[in-house]
Amino acid sequence: MSGFLSIRNLTVRLKSGVTILRSVSLDVAQGQVHGLVGESGAGKSMIGKAVLGTLPRALQVTGGEIWLDGENLLALPHDTRRKRIGATAALIPQDPLTALNPSKRIGPQITRRLVDILAWTRSDAEARALELLGEVQIPDPARVMRSYPHELSGGMRQRILIASAFAAEPKLIIADEPTTALDVTVQKQILRLIADMQVRHGTSLLFVTHDLGVVSKVCDTLSVLYAGKVVEEARMHRFFMRPIHPYSRALLAATPTYLDPTGSLTPVPESVISAVEEEVRLHDVRFGT
Amino acid sequence: MTLLRAFLIRFVTTIVTLFGVAVIVFVVIRVVPGNPIAMMLPPGATDADIARLEEQYGFDKSIFEQFLIWLGGVMQGNFGTSISLRQPVSDLVLGRLPATLELSIVALFIAVAIGGALALTGTRYRDTKTEGAVDVTAGMALSIPDFLWGLILILLFGVLWPVFHISGRISPSLNIDFSTNFYLFEALVRLRFDVIADLIGHMFMPALALAIPLAAIIAQLLKQSLKETMHLDYVTLARTKGYGENYVITREALPNAVLPTLTLVGVQFTFLIGGTVIIERLFSYEGLGNMAIDAVINRDLPLIQGIVILFALLFTLVNLFVDMLYVILNPRLRHA
């Protein structure tokens, strides 16, 4: 299948030579939610960063293609690419406490880019921001627009970031562990909010998380990433019924909420990990890394 | 409530500091072995003449009594009479203060402009040779004190390529009547561009000499702070919104990076003002510092006393101003 966002054989390396992503391919279909699962350090956040062009300076893309809306981003000149991303994609970041500029009021943080990049009028942008803040269920949006980030709670700030992500009606949103930094009670509300907003706006969503339980609630398809490599790509239903890859099976067994909410946690067995590592090693040999 | 408390503590420590400065200067200059009064009089003066003058200036009393008399005068705004110039100290000192203030403020502007530009350039081209060049430049500029920069500038722009005046504050040939001693400010208000050009021609080198070390500190601190800010999530988020590097640095990172450097720059600015003493001497600039050195050489005790207290007051005010600016610029404190 070929999606709205289609990543083909993406390879990312540290400048020192260590490979972070090994020939990663995945697709996010139009209007669908694709989960990207893996343990921390597997490189899942780097995929999102590679798409958005915000990889840390020490990392570089050494191969592959990133197709967004029929255009290979990696083939575009730097400035064109940045503007294309700004107009068609958006990010819901992980930590709402650090993702808002502490020296600016909330209003401009949502409206500025609409005016600067997309050439909206100020009043249109402000009306849009008010509307969206209402949509993400923020009480008294007009007052919040005038507030500074430190005056708001973490949950509020995440709602604002969600509203801001949807402000320009992007066709793709990348949510990078959007609930990890929040309280458990707030997590559920935010998750439901993201899912609702996605359905209402028909946006394609790449949902990056380490939590299979979360994926099971919001995603249509998913990819499992291990050590910088996609080990399984599947539709949700099939994945949870018949996971193919041993690492996927182990991951499922280690997730208490889905198959057996009362059961004990089963750690990923050593044998599985060594098997996957062997596979990754073989891959490296094959692709000459 | 806490703000009021902080203000009161601040006020008390300021008074203690100024009092301490006064005591130290008083004690230090009164162990002078030479007799300043004897130096003032012609060689043939009798002991009676000396005694009369000593009484007039109060030098016949004990240090403690002298201090109390002086303090009593200060409370009424009377800082005594200069021995060498025979005018009230407050008139002399306030007459020279504008020259030093103008010099310091022009130097501050130059320092912020150069230092800020270096910091922004270093951040824009971080982890490249350009950043390395900024680091080396700032490191060199910082290790050389203002006095040496002044001499180097005299050689460069006074001798090798004589474009600036190397001494004085204004060309005597201009012959213009100022109603205040803030020449530059007054010339700006009156839009006398010829006078402004002449004043800047005199002021540029001393101001630049004072500014270079401060510019280097600003470049180092601000660049450090900017680079740390550039890793934060809101900067990354701004990038995904389609903003370019220049916008991200100046609009997203800069306002937050300025705050942590502000307090340190404030302290460094007081060092800059302290540097005017020797720089004014070097460029024969008619300011407070130049007068201070003359006062020391002439053993003019009341004048020294007045100038040192004024400097101390100036330093305290700068620190107070910086603290207020910090509160104004920081939204967290502004609403607290």
Place this chain on the structure above:
Amino acid sequence: MRDARGEVRRPIGLRLWLSGGWLTLLVLGALLAPWVAPKDPLMQDLFLGRMPPFWVAGTEPGYWLGTDSLGRDVLSRILYGTRLALIVALVAGTLTCLIGATLGLIAGYYRGWPDRIISRFVDIWMAFPPVLFAILLIAVLGPGLVSIIIAIVVIDWTRFARVVRAEAMSQGAMDYVASAQVAGRTRFGTMLTEILPNVLPTIVALLTLEMGIAVIVEAILSFVNLSISTDSPTWGGMIAEGRTSVHQAWWVLVFPLITLFLTVLSFSQLGEGLKDRFDPVLR
């Protein structure tokens, strides 16, 4: 990131060599001045006044860097001036460091009332313009080597006290210090064995920096004619004379100025280099 930082740090070896080399040259010049100086630094010859340096046509052989208005040899005066500059740098620098660092260590580690008293004094000192304070002290003490050294120590001890206090305070808050005390070490012992070694790289860097500053302060005092007796050669005195005749005889200003410049730069670069080399947890 790490790679780039490594690249930036590489020139330090060169930096240490260059600054160390220049300072060694100065020490040799100072020690061997009577043998290497081509002329008597005090010898005046009014017929040879303001002779340009050797590469300019029409000079007297033997006066390599020219002469001042009284016909004294500039090179010889610089060499003899080095003696005073280096003595001031070593003695004043070391004394300032000992006094300032000790007070800073006590204030930062013991906290409480010793800290309050020392910090109050530091605040008062910070309200003085340092150059004016030094000039005032020399005026009171009378010119001379001892007065210069006293003046430098008195105006600059706060530099050490401030920095060392802050470092000792942050070190004192760390766990290993607490565990050393639980292990039964006395407070004073902990200060010397646990705190001091960690603050030492900073102290060393500040010390070499202070030596450069001491040289400058001496030059400034000579410049306002308050250093030691007027006829003995000092860099600052030469600079003061050169400043007045800069349009007629630039070399009288330029050569002592270059010497002073390289010396101050070397002291500070040596300090930075040593700090980078000996600080186990750099930045």
